[in-house]
Amino acid sequence: MKVLLTGGCGYIGSHVAVVLMSAGHEVVIVDDLSNSHRDVVGRIADIAGQLPVFYQGDVGDVALVRDVIRRHQIDSVIHLAGFKSVGESVQLPLKYYQNNVCGTLGLLQAMEAESVPRLVFSSSATIYGDPQYLPVDEAHPQRVINAYGRSKLHIEGMLQDISASRPSLGVVCLRYFNPVGAHGSGLIGEYPRGTPNNLMPYVVQVASGEREVLNVFGGDYPTPDGTGVRDYIHVMDLAEGHLAALNFLSSNSGWHAFNLGTGRGFSVLEMIRAFEKESGHTVPYRITARREGDVACSYADVQAAARGLNWKATRALEDMCSSAWRFQSRLSTGGRSPAD
Ligand code: WQD
Secondary structure (H helix, E strand, C coil): EEEEEEEEEHHHHHHHHHHHHHCEEEEEEEEEECCCCHHHHHHHHHHHHHEEEECCCCCCHHHHHHHHHHHHHCCCECCCCCCCCCCHHHCCCHHHHHHHHHHHHHHHHHHHHHHEEEEEEEEEEEHCCCCCCEEEEECCCCCCCCCCCHHHHHHHHHHHHHHHHHCEEEEEEEEEEEEECCCCCCCCCCCCCCCCCCCHHHHHHCCCCCCCCCECCCCCCCCCCCCCCEEEEEEHHHHHHHHHHHHHHHCCCCEEEEEEEECCCCCCCCCHHHHHHHCCCCCEEEEEEECCCCCCCCCCCCCHHHHHCCCCCCCCHHHHHHHHHHHHHHHHHHCCCCCC
């Protein structure tokens, strides 16, 4: 297939690009580089053996996207471009609605104008809010508690309405749990600008000495060791889930949603111990107050994706930690790091 990959220079996007190209698909990336690095295009090529086509631009720019679709005879879109910081979305909701929702609206208008029949959308388990039961399945109530999650829910709703009006369109919403880790080469990985919001990149930076100590947000949750439990999924498993969704859409239309997780939760302290073992470095930490908006425990019911997409996560926590550390080590030892 000829795939337009929005946000393809980002953490998830670069891994999806490698998996798609390795499976023989043609990939065209549109990315505004607001939270990613141009240098990633070359590193995708180093891994996949060929250079993806790259356009720097806004996915909400209808004229640009229509031109890219026509020029490259795009038949499928994987839409990953979007802001993703829960904390920032609480402070700046309009920024999230403008970029995530209005940007997606422009992309959808371009797709409709050019009759593109398939879309895989990067959604999030954040739309479920605080789990009412576990594991969380796709029918779980959607009680978003921040603008980031609400922007994802709005987009899923838009896609349901568009799908109802255009039965030939195929849509898959992939609800990510907690992506971590990196490609085994160490060439691509999670490289957030500024202070990391998420646990794994912060742990990596403490282990490398870039930061002094990890603040563990809360030690009094109703979990086995009192710290937050999450469903961490290897980014390569997640990327392969996108390929499975694309294959699913080659013979299915209509609107569909699937959780992408492992079905198992690990606590913050379990993640720290696993990372120390895999990296051979200690991760100094201190228990601090809970973070506003955090839930105690969340992990996925993964049956629907196993049945519908014939996909399941296979990589263990140890690989998530060792691959993340390998990427950081390449950065620290002067490996090809993202240009600022
Ligand atoms: C994980 C655990 C924290 C940082 C986020 C967002 C969203 C989604 C997944 C895409 C929690 C604890 C964290 C730290 C800590 N991505 N923690 N110290 O909040 O589950 O979900 O990522 O949709 O971006 O929903 O992920 O990595 O921030 O937190 O103790 O410095 O680690 O309390 O228990 P989260 P996270």
